[in-house]
Amino acid sequence: MxxxxxxxxxxxxxxxxxxxxxxxxxxxxxxxxxxxxxxxxxxxxxxxxxxxxxxxxxxxxxxxxxxxxxxxxxxxxxxxxxxxxxxxxxxxxxxxxxxxxxxxxxxxxxxxxxxxxxxxxxxxxxxxxxxxxxxxxxxxxxxxxxxxxxxxxxxxxxxxxxxxxxxxxxxxxxxxxxxxxxxxxxxxxxxxxxxxxxxxxxxxxxxxxxxxxxxxxxxxxxxxKKDKSSCYEVETANQLLDRDLSADENGKRNGSLSNDPPPNTDENKQAFVTLEHGSTCDKKLSVMEVFKKIWVMAFCVTFVFTVTLSVFPAVTVDVKTAYGKKWEPYFISVCCFLIFNVMDWIGRSVTSFVCWPPKESRVFPALVVSRVIFIPLLMMCNVQERSNFPVLFHNDAAFAALMIVFSVSSGYCVCLSMSYAPQFVEPKDGETAGALMTFFLALGLSLGAALSFPLRAVV
Incomplete structure (x- = not known):
């Protein structure tokens, strides 16, 4: 909008x-x-x-x-x-x-x-x-x-x-x-x-x-509050037209009404203008009708959080540093939690200036799905204890770099999904779209949290 x-x-x-x-x-x-x-x-x-x-x-x-x-x-x-x-x-x-x-x-x-x-x-x-x-x-x-x-x-x-x-x-x-x-x-x-x-x-x-x-x-x-005022305008317009139509019918019954149009008053002008250009006071769409319009964005926000929560923090919190004991107490707090939250915030903030791909593009869902690659990559960091996957990234810098891209893409894709969804519906249905998107956001969190248990066990 x-x-x-x-x-x-x-x-x-x-x-x-x-x-x-x-x-x-x-x-x-x-x-x-x-x-x-x-x-x-x-x-x-x-x-x-x-x-x-x-x-x-x-x-x-x-x-x-x-x-x-x-x-x-x-x-x-x-x-x-x-x-x-x-x-x-x-x-x-x-x-x-x-x-x-x-x-x-x-x-x-x-x-x-x-x-x-x-x-x-x-x-x-x-x-x-x-x-x-x-x-x-x-x-x-x-x-x-x-x-x-x-x-x-x-x-x-x-x-x-x-x-x-x-x-x-x-x-x-x-x-x-x-x-x-x-x-x-x-x-x-x-x-x-x-x-x-x-x-x-x-x-x-x-x-x-x-x-x-x-x-x-x-x-x-x-x-x-605009929707309410628009409702009042169209209701007033309808009342004016009903009044004129009623007068027209009564006149025809009495044989005293000519074929001249109704008086060209300011009120009637506003009434016809309001009806001609439409109003935002149409009946709101049902929840299912809104979902049919925003389902792609609903899928995107669900998938983003499913991928993110499946490995963060259940898997990433068990990554061990390759350096000394003085750094060890701060390693997870900095390289896992601080990097994730700062870069996630940056990813969300960037959408205030850049919104790519556009909401109608198929590139955006493809970009969202491609984030699944982070699951095996983070599982192959120095997660301890482990029994199946080999350690591919021993160095702290490699883990931090993966976390940066992982968290920036998470924040960016989530914010675009939540921002795009209300644009697929009329302003009167924007609140319904927002509420639905929040449900699918929570669904993604739940699915990701559930998936984290078997993924951590597999490592």
Whole structure:
């Protein structure tokens, strides 16, 4: 969608900045939750009230194996997929403000609760179950929030979708930096954990305030409320025409009406102009009708995330450095997480300036499918322990180079898919397209996470 003629100016790119913040806000809480995995393993490795266990190179082996990382992955993807799917159908029954603002408020409450738990002694089993419940609720509300915001940004010109996606990419960069600082920090582990959860609370509040500012901006009101005003115009036009036709019929019955056209009033002129040029207030397409128009982009975003999540981080996190012990604690944090998130963000941001291939081109789906080559290439890096595949890339630089291309292509293809999809439908169906694309995004994440288990076992 291009900027419409007569649209107000986005002064100071304020609307773009707000959607950038909203993009960060959708993924920032969960990314910070992921970086706190060391804290959760610490709590699960000690008895109630005991702080005797030590971290070793950023990892902890719990006394009882809770399979925390496996359950965390499962209970994050299931609600994400479920509630994104429900949001595709139920968004028309629940107002946008309730879905977005309500989700942000509940996410804030979940993180405040998690921060409070840092100071509350609790036995391991109870802490595990409470944490799993928190993960479920955060991802449930996060799915509704993300789907609603994708639908909202789909009503604006394409570059705003790119800005929103760029913000999401930057959220992961913040999380990766937090992980590095945590490893380098000598601070008390409990204080560090408290800081982890307070930070996303502040970020969520800023996101909520930014969303509340959006309706006050002329540029945002023009695009987000235009459909309603168009509906009013065509309804008025129809009423005027019905009134004239009714008068014409009554006149014919009474034999007192000539064959002259109806009065050429300003109201009637506007009515006929409105009907002649059409209106955006036509009946919205069904979910299936919208899907038929955007299915190629839906496939692309699903396939991109399936490839990405199948090896990152399940396989890449087990790559070992070829250099000394001083570099080893930082190797995965830098070469895996930081490089991926920074380059993924760059890939998303590039689409604000370059959009190639075009949305109708068959080259784009082919480019997406070609990324499958990264699966065997990353599996042949120095992943340890391994039993089947040979190690083809021993050097750290080779692994880092693969991660750069892998992550840039992921961010670029995802952002193009999400930006192109609303362009295949009318503006009135942009929100439905955005909600559907978010569901297929979540589907790709789930498929990739499921595929990661057998791929890691094969290595």
């Amino acid at each position: 291009k900027v419409r003629e007569g649209a107000p100016e986005d002064r100071g790119w304020l609307v773009a900045i707000i959607f950038f913040i909203l993009g960060i806000g959708t993924l920032l809480p969960w990314n910070f939750f992921m970086t706190a995995s060391m804290y959760f393993n610490e709590r699960l490795s000690t008895a109630e009230g005991s702080n005797t266990s030590e971290w070793s190179n950023g990892t902890v082996t719990p006394r009882k194996d809770y399979y925390f990382n496996n359950w965390m992955t499962l209970l994050s993807q299931l609600p994400l997929l479920l509630f994104t799917f429900l949001n595709s159908f139920l968004y028309q029954r629940i107002s946008e403000k309730v879905r977005i603002a309500g989700s942000l408020v509940f996410i804030l409450i979940c993180f405040l609760f998690t921060a409070i738990l840092v100071k509350i002694p609790m036995d391991q089993d109870r802490f595990f179950y409470v944490t799993m419940a928190t993960i479920w609720f955060i991802n449930s509300f996060g799915a509704v929030l993300q789907g609603s915001l994708f639908g909202l940004v789909g009503l604006l010109p394409q570059k705003y979708s790119s800005v929103f996606m760029s913000g999401q990419g930057l959220a992961g960069t913040f999380a990766a930096l937090a992980m590095i600082f945590a490893i380098a920090s000598k601070a008390d582990k409990e204080a560090a954990a408290l800081g982890y959860f307070i930070t996303p609370c502040v970020g969520t509040i800023i996101t909520l305030l930014s969303y509340m500012l959006l309706p006050r901006l002329d540029f945002a009101r023009y695009y987000l």
